[in-house]
Amino acid sequence: MDNEQKIAAVNKYMDAFSGADMNLIREIYADDAVVEDPVGSEPYVGIEAIVGFYEVAFATGAKIALSGDVRCAGNAAAFPFKVLMEGVDISPIDVFEFNAEGKVQSMKAYWG
Amino acid sequence: MDNEQKIAAVNKYMDAFSGADMNLIREIYADDAVVEDPVGSEPYVGIEAIVGFYEVAFATGAKIALSGDVRCAGNAAAFPFKVLMEGVDISPIDVFEFNAEGKVQSMKAYWG
Numbered sequence: 490m491d492n493e494q495k496i497a498a499v500n501k502y503m504d505a506f507s508g509a510d511m512n513l514i515r516e517i518y519a520d521d522a523v524v525e526d527p528v529g530s531e532p533y534v535g536i537e538a539i540v541g542f543y544e545v546a547f548a549t550g551a552k553i554a555l556s557g558d559v560r561c562a563g564n565a566a567a568f569p570f571k572v573l574m575e576g577v578d579i580s581p582i583d584v585f586e587f588n589a590e591g592k593v594q595s596m597k598a599y600w601g
Numbered sequence: 602m603d604n605e606q607k608i609a610a611v612n613k614y615m616d617a618f619s620g621a622d623m624n625l626i627r628e629i630y631a632d633d634a635v636v637e638d639p640v641g642s643e644p645y646v647g648i649e650a651i652v653g654f655y656e657v658a659f660a661t662g663a664k665i666a667l668s669g670d671v672r673c674a675g676n677a678a679a680f681p682f683k684v685l686m687e688g689v690d691i692s693p694i695d696v697f698e699f700n701a702e703g704k705v706q707s708m709k710a711y712w713g
Binding site for chain 2: 557561562569582584601
């Protein structure tokens with residue numbers, strides 16, 4: 490998986506979140522992916538748990554937008570973004586780890 | 602370890618690197634820490650291997666400076682910074698994981 494593909498996956502994630510597009514979320518993540526958002530909280534394990542997490546997130550109406558470059562390294566990408574929602578000031582850094590099929594195997598979100 | 606302590610450790614790291622201060626590097630890292638810089642490369646395991654890594658890095662004369670907020674979550678901190686060296690344009694995101702003693706147990710650098 491080259492860097493362009495990783496960056497494309499991150500941009501697809503921005504679109505999925507901002508468009509509340511659960512089909513795109515299912516396309517991005519591996520079936521056995523693990524999401525830890527924020528790091529230190531109980532992880533969501535497997536695509537159905539992850540879909541449940543995004544259902545709650547999408548219900549807030551929040552959108553997200555990159556706020557800096559996507560940094561690619563090895564099988565991973567780290568990227569800063571802003572949560573766009575009135576009254577909320579959250580600017581996480583997320584780290585994606587990709588599997589051999591180009592799906593996100595692990596997502597960790599750093600904010601708090 | 603609260604967020605202020607994590608941010609202080611990151612700032613100490615900026616000083617250690619920019620001042621080529623190996624004593625400070627030894628103070629920041631756990632004896633059995635692991636450094637993977639960049640992610641996907643062979644990790645440096647243990648403080649002596651890590652010191653060897655920074656000897657090479659310090660010899661370049663590069664300095665580093667934060668380029669955005671330190672994001673704290675759980676036992677970790679993620680932070681974007683710039684490498685300040687002529688002819689070099691590298692802006693990594695590093696992730697520190699801290700142990701119970703407040704030392705950096707794991708460092709992963711995302712750039713490439």
